[in-house]
Amino acid sequence: MENPSKIAIIGGGISGIAAAKQLRKHNPVVFEATDCIGGVWKHCAFRTTKLQTPRCDYEFSDFPWPERDNSSFPSNIEILEYVHQYATHFDVLKFVEFNSKVVEIRFIGERRKSDEYGSLLSGQPVWEVGVQTSGSETIQWRTFECVVICAGKYGDIPMIPKFPQNKGPEVFKGKVLHTLDYCKMNQEETTQLLKGKKVVIFGYKKSAIDLAYECALENQGPEGQTCTMVIRTLRWTVPHYSVWGLPFSMFYSTRAAQFLHERPNQGFFRSLVCTALSPVRKIMSKIIESYLTWILPLEKYGLKPDHPFEEDYASCQMPILPENFFVEADKGKIDFKRTSKWGFWEGGVELDDGSRLEADVVVLATGFDGKQKLNAMIPDPLIRSLLEFPSGMMPLYKGTINPLIPSMPFVGYFESVSNLHTAEIRCKWLSRLVDNKFKLPSVEKMLLDTMEEIDIMKRTTRFYKRSCISTFSINHTDEICEEMGWKAWRKSNWIAEAFSPYNSQDYAEKEE
Numbered sequence: 001m002e003n004p005s006k007i008a009i010i011g012g013g014i015s016g017i018a019a020a021k022q023l024r025k026h027n028p029v030v031f032e033a034t035d036c037i038g039g040v041w042k043h044c045a046f047r048t049t050k051l052q053t054p055r056c057d058y059e060f061s062d063f064p065w066p067e068r069d070n071s072s073f074p075s076n077i078e079i080l081e082y083v084h085q086y087a088t089h090f091d092v093l094k095f096v097e098f099n100s101k102v103v104e105i106r107f108i109g110e111r112r113k114s115d116e117y118g119s120l121l122s123g124q125p126v127w128e129v130g131v132q133t134s135g136s137e138t139i140q141w142r143t144f145e146c147v148v149i150c151a152g153k154y155g156d157i158p159m160i161p162k163f164p165q166n167k168g169p170e171v172f173k174g175k176v177l178h179t180l181d182y183c184k185m186n187q188e189e190t191t192q193l194l195k196g197k198k199v200v201i202f203g204y205k206k207s208a209i210d211l212a213y214e215c216a217l218e219n220q221g222p223e224g225q226t227c228t229m230v231i232r233t234l235r236w237t238v239p240h241y242s243v244w245g246l247p248f249s250m251f252y253s254t255r256a257a258q259f260l261h262e263r264p265n266q267g268f269f270r271s272l273v274c275t276a277l278s279p280v281r282k283i284m285s286k287i288i289e290s291y292l293t294w295i296l297p298l299e300k301y302g303l304k305p306d307h308p309f310e311e312d313y314a315s316c317q318m319p320i321l322p323e324n325f326f327v328e329a330d331k332g333k334i335d336f337k338r339t340s341k342w343g344f345w346e347g348g349v350e351l352d353d354g355s356r357l358e359a360d361v362v363v364l365a366t367g368f369d370g371k372q373k374l375n376a377m378i379p380d381p382l383i384r385s386l387l388e389f390p391s392g393m394m395p396l397y398k399g400t401i402n403p404l405i406p407s408m409p410f411v412g413y414f415e416s417v418s419n420l421h422t423a424e425i426r427c428k429w430l431s432r433l434v435d436n437k438f439k440l441p442s443v444e445k446m447l448l449d450t451m452e453e454i455d456i457m458k459r460t461t462r463f464y465k466r467s468c469i470s471t472f473s474i475n476h477t478d479e480i481c482e483e484m485g486w487k488a489w490r491k492s493n494w495i496a497e498a499f500s501p502y503n504s505q506d507y508a509e510k511e512e
C-alpha cells in the first residue's frame, strides 16, 4: 500500500474527529463502526436531547458555533450539523472509513526495555487492528504504530442490571427495553410505546429524567398514565445555570473558584491551604443546595440527596432538568420511588420493601458499559489488566496516555463540564507529543501522577469512578499547556484570569 498510515483512530465521535483534525498531517485512518460521524449525538439521543450547557461551552477552539452567543442549548441535530461542518471545513472526513468496526487490537511490538519513552511513533508497527466492514464476515488486519482509542464511554453497549433467578425480565409479561433501544425508535414508535401505558423507568440521571419527561408529554390529559421513576441514588439536579442570581460558573469554573479545590501535584503548602479552605467549599456547596431546595420541590417528592452538591459536581453526575419537569410531576404525570434492589414479577416490578408496581413497559435508563466496549476490542488479558487500576479507574497521564502502553492513547475517557473541550485540548497535546515537541516523563513519574490524580478524585467525591476533573479542570489544562510550551494563564488581565470562566476559546492557537 502507498504511504500507509501510521496512526489509527478508533471512533468517529467528537473525540475521534478532534483527534483526526489535530493529527491530520499524519494522514490517520479513522475507523468508524457506523455510517456517520458524531457518535452518541447520532445513536444515543432522544427527540428532546439537547446539550446540557450553552453552545459556547461545547465548541472547538478554532471553529465557533454560528450564533455562538445564542444562550439556548442546541439540540442533538444541531450538534451533529456543527460536527459535520467542522469535519468538512478541516477536510477530515477523507480519513474516515465508515461501517468499519474494529473487532480486535493485538500488540505486535517489542516489550519496553527502559523506563523512558522515545518517540510515540517508533518506526515499527506495534499494533495489529482487525476491522470488519458491514456486510462482510472477513476481518481485515492492518498494522499501525499508534492506535488512538476514541470509542466512547457511553452508547453502543447498555448496562443491564443483574437479577436473581426468577426475578429477571423473563418473568414479566410486559415490555422491557433499555434507553439505547428507545433512541432507535421514531416518534410514532415512541408514542405507541408510552401513550396510555404504565411506564416504569429505572435510573435518576440524565437519560432517565429526559425519558420521564417525554413519557409525561405523551400522557397528557385525563386518559394519560403516570410514569414512575425508580431511583437507587438521589442526585442534585439543576434547572438552569444561575444560583441566587449569580452565574453558576462563578462557583466552579473560574481560577478563583477552583483555587478552593484540591488538585494533583499541589505540594504541601497548597494542601494546607485547601484544608484550611474546606469550610469555604462547604459553604459554596450549601449555597447551591439551599437554592436548589428552594427553587425545586425536592423535599415534597423526597428527592433531596443526603450528600453535598459538590460531590455530584466533582463526579460529573449533575443532570440538567428539562424546563417543565416538575410541572409534569405536579400534574401527577411523573412519580418517584426509591429502592436499592428490585426485580420483576409478571405484572411489573417489585421493590426492596416488597411493594409491587404494575407496569406495561419498563425502561432501563441504567447507563452504558464502556468497559465492556473496550474489552470487546482488546481480548489480550495482559493488556486489559494494564487498562485499569484496582479502583476501577483508568490510569491516564494527562487524561490520555496509559503509562505502560503509550502507543495506545485514549481520548474521551476523562470528563469535565464540556467533554468536547476536554477531548480537544488533549488531542492538541497528543499531536505535539507525536511530533516530538516534548517527551513523556518516566513511567514512574506518569504512574505517580495518575495515582495522585485518582486519589484526589476519590477524596473529593464518593462517586469518583468517572475520571471527572471538573473541580480542577483549569489546573489540568495548565499542565497540558506547560508541556506543550504554551502559556498556561491565557486571559488578558488579572481580573479576568481570576474571575472569568475558562472555555475552549481560551485555548485557540495563537503564536506562542
Ligand SMILES: Cc1cc2nc3c(=O)[nH]c(=O)nc-3n(C[C@H](O)[C@H](O)[C@H](O)COP(=O)(O)OP(=O)(O)OC[C@H]3O[C@@H](n4cnc5c(N)ncnc54)[C@H](O)[C@@H]3O)c2cc1C
Pocket: 010, 011, 012, 013, 014, 015, 016, 031, 032, 033, 034, 036, 037, 038, 039, 040, 041, 044, 045, 046, 049, 050, 051, 052, 053, 058, 100, 101, 102, 103, 150, 151, 152, 153, 154, 155, 156, 373, 377, 411, 412, 413, 416, 417, 418, 419, 420
Ligand atoms: C445522550 C448523551 C448526551 C450527552 N450530552 C453531553 C453534554 O451535554 N455535554 C457534554 O460535555 N457531554 C455530553 N455527553 C457525553 C458525550 O459522551 C461526549 O460529550 C462526547 O460526545 C463523546 O464523544 P466520543 O467521541 O468520546 O464518544 P462517542 O460519541 O461515543 O463516539 C464513539 C464513536 O466510536 C465508534 N465506535 C465504537 N466502537 C467502535 C469500534 N469497535 N470500531 C469502530 N468504531 C467504534 C462509535 O460508533 C462512535 O461513533 C453526552 C452523552 C450522551 C450519551
Ligand SMILES: NC(=O)c1ccc[n+]([C@@H]2O[C@H](COP(=O)([O-])OP(=O)(O)OC[C@H]3O[C@@H](n4cnc5c(N)ncnc54)[C@H](OP(=O)(O)O)[C@@H]3O)[C@@H](O)[C@H]2O)c1
Pocket: 049, 050, 051, 052, 154, 159, 161, 162, 179, 202, 203, 204, 205, 206, 207, 208, 210, 231, 232, 233, 365, 366, 367, 368
Ligand atoms: N445532554 C443530554 O441531554 C444527555 C442526555 C442523556 C445522557 N447524557 C449523558 O450521557 C451519559 C450517560 O447518562 P445516562 O443517564 O444514560 O446513564 P448514567 O449517568 O450512567 O446513569 C445511570 C442511572 O441508572 C441507575 N442504575 C444503574 N444500574 C441500576 C440498577 N441496577 N438499578 C437501579 N438503577 C440503576 C444509576 O443509579 P446510581 O446513580 O445509583 O448508579 C443512574 O441513576 C452521562 O454523561 C449523561 O450526562 C446527556
